[in-house]
Amino acid sequence: MKKEQRQAKIEQLIKQNLISTQDDLMRRLEESGIKATQATISRDIRDMKIIKEQDGNGNLHYVIFKANNQTEEERLYKTIYDTVKSLTQVEFMNVIHTMPRNANVLAAILDDLVQPQIVGTLAGYDTVIIISGSKSDASSVNELFRIHMNEDNLI
Incomplete structure (x- = not known):
């Protein structure tokens, strides 16, 4: 699978689910038919500027870092x-x-x-x-x- 397709799926999974670990993300990718190594997932997380953010309940989960409409x-x-x-x-x-x-x-x-x-x-x-x-x-x-x-x- 091409990097762009895998990263598009990662973005979709993160936006639709509360994913808090790389293992969680790898499992969800596998369920979607995408196999990737931990090293590949780590690179994708860095390249896509994915960070962990705390929700209202104090739980950490991945989000894609974007500035919205702010500079x-x-x-x-x-x-x-x-x-x-x-x-x-x-x-x-x-x-x-x-x-x-x-x-x-x-x-x-x-x-x-x-x-x-x-x-x-x-x-x-x-x-x-x-x-x-x-x-x-x-x-x-x-x-x-x-x-x-x-x-x-x-x-």
């Missing part, structure tokens, strides 16, 4: 406002604490923007590390976050 910058500013709890600059890096389960979403937005002041991001459960090429670049990133943070969220 990427607007989505970044809204996400900073809604989720960032603290920000600390350490030399050429910024350590950002978010609301639980929001670090990956924030990192995905930053990665999509491809800003020259950001060399890369690392994300966990509620922490994002933004690596910059210099202390000056890190200060610029820090200032951008500070401008858009919601003071009610700060710890």
Whole structure:
């Protein structure tokens, strides 16, 4: 099966079902007659910008990361406002604490923007590390976050 067809089926499955693991996704693909390895599914997840998001009941499931009608910058500013709890600059890096389960979403937005002041991001459960090429670049990133943070969220 061609990559485009497999990815179209993955998108359909994710939109129609609550899928929370790669094993779940592989099983549903197999039920649809599509066999794929775990490595292939991992590449598809990365290529399609699939992330995990929490639903209203606190359950994590896959969603395809899209900005809807917002620009990427607007989505970044809204996400900073809604989720960032603290920000600390350490030399050429910024350590950002978010609301639980929001670090990956924030990192995905930053990665999509491809800003020259950001060399890369690392994300966990509620922490994002933004690596910059210099202390000056890190200060610029820090200032951008500070401008858009919601003071009610700060710890």
